[in-house]
Amino acid sequence: MSRQHRTFFADTLEAALAKARRELGPEALLVEAGPAAPAERRHGAFRVVCADDGAASTVGENETPNCPRSLRDESFGDVCQRLERLEQTVAMMARTVTPAALPEPLARLGNLLAVHDFPELLLQELLAAVRARLAADSTAGAEAVLKEAADQIRRRLFFRPELAGQRRPTVIVLAGPPGAGKTSALVKMAMREAIAKRRPAAIVSTDGFRVAASEQLRTYASILGLPYTLAETPAALRQAVAENARCDFVFVDTPGFSRNEQDWALEWARMLDEIPGRETLLVLPASLRTLDLLEAVRWWSMFSPKALVFSRMDETDRIGGWVSAAMESGLPVSYFSTGQRIPEDLEAASEVRILEALGEKRAGASGGLAAGAGR
Numbered sequence: 001m002s003r004q005h006r007t008f009f010a011d012t013l014e015a016a017l018a019k020a021r022r023e024l025g026p027e028a029l030l031v032e033a034g035p036a037a038p039a040e041r042r043h044g045a046f047r048v049v050c051a052d053d054g055a056a057s058t059v060g061e062n063e064t065p066n067c068p069r070s071l072r073d074e075s076f077g078d079v080c081q082r083l084e085r086l087e088q089t090v091a092m093m094a095r096t097v098t099p100a101a102l103p104e105p106l107a108r109l110g111n112l113l114a115v116h117d118f119p120e121l122l123l124q125e126l127l128a129a130v131r132a133r134l135a136a137d138s139t140a141g142a143e144a145v146l147k148e149a150a151d152q153i154r155r156r157l158f159f160r161p162e163l164a165g166q167r168r169p170t171v172i173v174l175a176g177p178p179g180a181g182k183t184s185a186l187v188k189m190a191m192r193e194a195i196a197k198r199r200p201a202a203i204v205s206t207d208g209f210r211v212a213a214s215e216q217l218r219t220y221a222s223i224l225g226l227p228y229t230l231a232e233t234p235a236a237l238r239q240a241v242a243e244n245a246r247c248d249f250v251f252v253d254t255p256g257f258s259r260n261e262q263d264w265a266l267e268w269a270r271m272l273d274e275i276p277g278r279e280t281l282l283v284l285p286a287s288l289r290t291l292d293l294l295e296a297v298r299w300w301s302m303f304s305p306k307a308l309v310f311s312r313m314d315e316t317d318r319i320g321g322w323v324s325a326a327m328e329s330g331l332p333v334s335y336f337s338t339g340q341r342i343p344e345d346l347e348a349a350s351e352v353r354i355l356e357a358l359g360e361k362r363a364g365a366s367g368g369l370a371a372g373a374g375r
């Protein structure tokens with residue numbers, strides 16, 4: 001039986017849920033719930049997404065009423081994702097149903113973190129930590145709450161705004177989903193860490209499948225005056241690294257694997273594992289939704305990344321996605337890619353963006369989010 005998702009809006013979460021239950025029946029399977037996106041707010045402040053498998057009020061003769069049909073059609077991975085979303089939803093409902101329990105500045109912080117797309121469990125953890133730290137100070141106002149929240153987030157993150165480069169050569173591998181910005185980040189890093197610092201480096205592409213991809217990188221390498229190799233097999237890659245043994249850095253570009261190419265990606269991950277001095281940087285677009293970023297960080301752990309690079313920082317003001325993905329991975333964040341310009345749009349990762357997001361200091365950027373949270 002086919003399953004569709006239906007979205008319901010209302011000014012409170014409970015009202016949106018009630019609407020869903022009225023239409024889909026009391027056993028409507030909740031998929032997601034949370035504040036509506038800015039473009040949806042004209043329909044209501046909260047949205048609830050439920051699976052509609054057409055089973056609103058009828059149970060077929062051969063059906064088990066306690067097991068929704070949609071669950072039986074899903075893979076284990078789908079069910080895990082669904083459980084995670086439900087966990088988030090339950091935690092969020094606990095918060096929205098008892099807003100009166102939170103003092104005003106904390107309630108506002110909760111809204112701000114929700115607007116920044118922090119996953120619900122982390123949001124609750126941060127609220128509890130801020131509350132515990134400020135418990136002794138009954139006069140703590142909004143500013144103290146935001147400062148404490150920023151401190152709590154910073155304590156859970158590491159930044160490593162440089163390439164380790166202790167071993168010669170350090171092999172910097174850029175991996176990540178298709179179109180994440182790997183090749184652009186590689187060229188930006190080569191300019192910043194090798195050309196600008198006069199450190200010897202080479203560029204290797206392992207993406208021989210797309211002629212345009214390897215030609216693009218070859219052109220960049222020749223503009224930078226760096227040696228370039230296309231290595232299509234593990235042996236060729238090892239040889240390319242060995243040939244550039246006197247370089248400080250060998251930058252290795254990889255193809256973008258999508259999630260249905262797991263076998264191929266695993267093959268690549270094994271090939272890279274064999275390269276001594278390898279430091280894989282996982283490039284992920286910060287503009288992905290938080291749950292997608294969390295999922296991506298898990299999927300890409302097969303490449304044993306040593307640090308994270310978040311791209312497309314110019315496309316989102318929300319920090320909850322990249323912050324929670326970094327926390328989930330336990331990896332340091334090295335760089336932010338902030339646009340298409342090479343080499344300008346690469347920023348050493350730091351806590352500044354967290355302070356800006358919570359302190360509303362960044363002109364024209366996070367003001368909108370913070371303003372939204374107050375509504």
Ligand SMILES: Nc1nc2c(ncn2[C@@H]2O[C@H](COP(=O)(O)OP(=O)(O)OP(=O)(O)O)[C@@H](O)[C@H]2O)c(=O)[nH]1
Pocket residue numbers: 176177178179180181182183184185213254255256257311312313314315337338339340345
């Ligand atoms: N807005 C924005 N665009 C970016 C950023 N980084 C890369 N891009 C653009 O995104 C597109 C893809 O970038 P690539 O560097 O080719 O991405 P990739 O991960 O190497 O892509 P594949 O090799 O096809 O998997 C290009 O048009 C880039 O200019 C960024 O930080 N912000």
Ligand SMILES: [Mg+2]
Pocket residue numbers: 182183184213253254
């Ligand atoms: Mg590429």
